[in-house]
Amino acid sequence: MTATSLTDRYVAAVVRSLPERQRADIEQELRALLADAIDDRVEAGAEATTAERDAIVELGDPIRLAAGYANRPLHLVGPVFYADWKRLLTVLELTVVPIVAAVLAVIGALRGGAPIEVVGSVVSTALTVGVHLAFWVTLAFAVLERTPGIRDKALVGWSPDMLPESPRKAHSLGEVIGQTIFGVLVITALLLVPFVSPYRDADGAPIPLLDPWIFTSGLVVVLVAVPVLQIVADLVKLVGRWTLPRALVAILVDLIGAAAIIAIGAGGRALNPAFREAADWPESIVPVVNIALVAVGVLTIVTSLWEQTRGIRRS
Numbered sequence: 561m562t563a564t565s566l567t568d569r570y571v572a573a574v575v576r577s578l579p580e581r582q583r584a585d586i587e588q589e590l591r592a593l594l595a596d597a598i599d600d601r602v603e604a605g606a607e608a609t610t611a612e613r614d615a616i617v618e619l620g621d622p623i624r625l626a627a628g629y630a631n632r633p634l635h636l637v638g639p640v641f642y643a644d645w646k647r648l649l650t651v652l653e654l655t656v657v658p659i660v661a662a663v664l665a666v667i668g669a670l671r672g673g674a675p676i677e678v679v680g681s682v683v684s685t686a687l688t689v690g691v692h693l694a695f696w697v698t699l700a701f702a703v704l705e706r707t708p709g710i711r712d713k714a715l716v717g718w719s720p721d722m723l724p725e726s727p728r729k730a731h732s733l734g735e736v737i738g739q740t741i742f743g744v745l746v747i748t749a750l751l752l753v754p755f756v757s758p759y760r761d762a763d764g765a766p767i768p769l770l771d772p773w774i775f776t777s778g779l780v781v782v783l784v785a786v787p788v789l790q791i792v793a794d795l796v797k798l799v800g801r802w803t804l805p806r807a808l809v810a811i812l813v814d815l816i817g818a819a820a821i822i823a824i825g826a827g828g829r830a831l832n833p834a835f836r837e838a839a840d841w842p843e844s845i846v847p848v849v850n851i852a853l854v855a856v857g858v859l860t861i862v863t864s865l866w867e868q869t870r871g872i873r874r875s
Contacts, residue, residue: 565595566612578630586629594619636702645701650804654694654865658811661686662861665819682819686812707717736794743787750783759838767838769831779820786817814864818857825853 571590575583595617601611608683608699616772627634637645661682754775774780793810824830830849831841 566616567591570594570616570619570622574626574629577623577626582629585610586705590619633705636698636705639704641701641705649694649697652697653690653804653808656693657686657690657808658815658861660689660864661812661815661842662807662818662858664823665815665857668819668823678819678823682815686815690808719848733798736798739794740791743791746787747784750780757835759835761834767835768832769835773829774824779824782816782820786813786820789813790817811864814860818860818864821853821860822857825850825857 571587571594574590575587578586594612597618598608598611601614602608606614624634626632664682664685665678668681753768753770754772755766755768757768759767761767771867774783790810790813792811793806796806828846828850830853831846836843836846
């Protein structure tokens with residue numbers, strides 16, 4: 561059977577991605593294979609052009625065929641390395657991203673940056689770091705997948721000691737109810753602060769406990785939104801399986817809330833000076849409150865990391 565342009569095109573598509581030393585032998589083998597397949601179909605009564613096309617279709621995608629000849633994987637991370645890749649990426653995403661975000665939040669707060677700018681910087685950087693981690697870890701495993709002598713054995717041997725705890729819901733109904741009530745109380749308190757106070761100014765207007773800057777800067781929106789989103793996350797934990805993407809979103813929400821608290825404390829914007837004077841509180845209470853808020857923000861970050869990681873392991 562004489563080869564036609566269709567056969568030539570198919571053979572060229574297969575051998576072009578093969579190592580140079582293999583091309584001649586594979587081309588000869590492939591042409592002979594196609595010729596025999598075409599001749600068999602022609603002898604069975606098929607037209608030459610139809611027989612040729614059917615023979616090529618039977619061999620399949622030239623990229624797949626070439627990968628088979630070259631013993632080259634067609635996936636980035638195959639079954640041998642997949643478990644190692646997933647474990648490593650999960651650990652890095654749940655540790656590196658929050659740590660970077662926390663450091664940026666503290667630095668931004670200490671520099672006195674606007675809360676919205678600090679939060680925006682933290683969120684954008686956290687997303688960038690997360691994407692880079694996924695890219696570079698996947699690239700490293702893709703290289704291992706294509707390295708002879710390494711790609712046939714997992715990096716970390718599995719043992720029963722690595723089994724997670726028995727699956728159970730991350731939160732009980734009682735915990736969710738309690739946290740929901742607490743969140744509602746926090747939201748209510750924040751919204752009532754400007755209007756409820758035991759002290760009045762000369763015009764009879766209430767003197768709020770919190771610094772008016774929290775409200776005029778728009779930071780109160782973040783402080784209200786975070787408890788709402790945390791309540792939603794708790795409900796998701798109650799009714800569904802806690803997955804890595806959900807855990808990352810929950811950590812991000814906690815980081816935003818922590819960044820807002822740290823920004824208030826580091827910027828000395830917690831207490832309303834007018835309220836402190838009206839209540840006759842000593843000025844020494846101001847740094848105590850500010851330091852306490854920064855500590856609460858840092859503790860929130862650490863607690864969030866621990867809780868979300870534990871939730872993933874239990875799911």
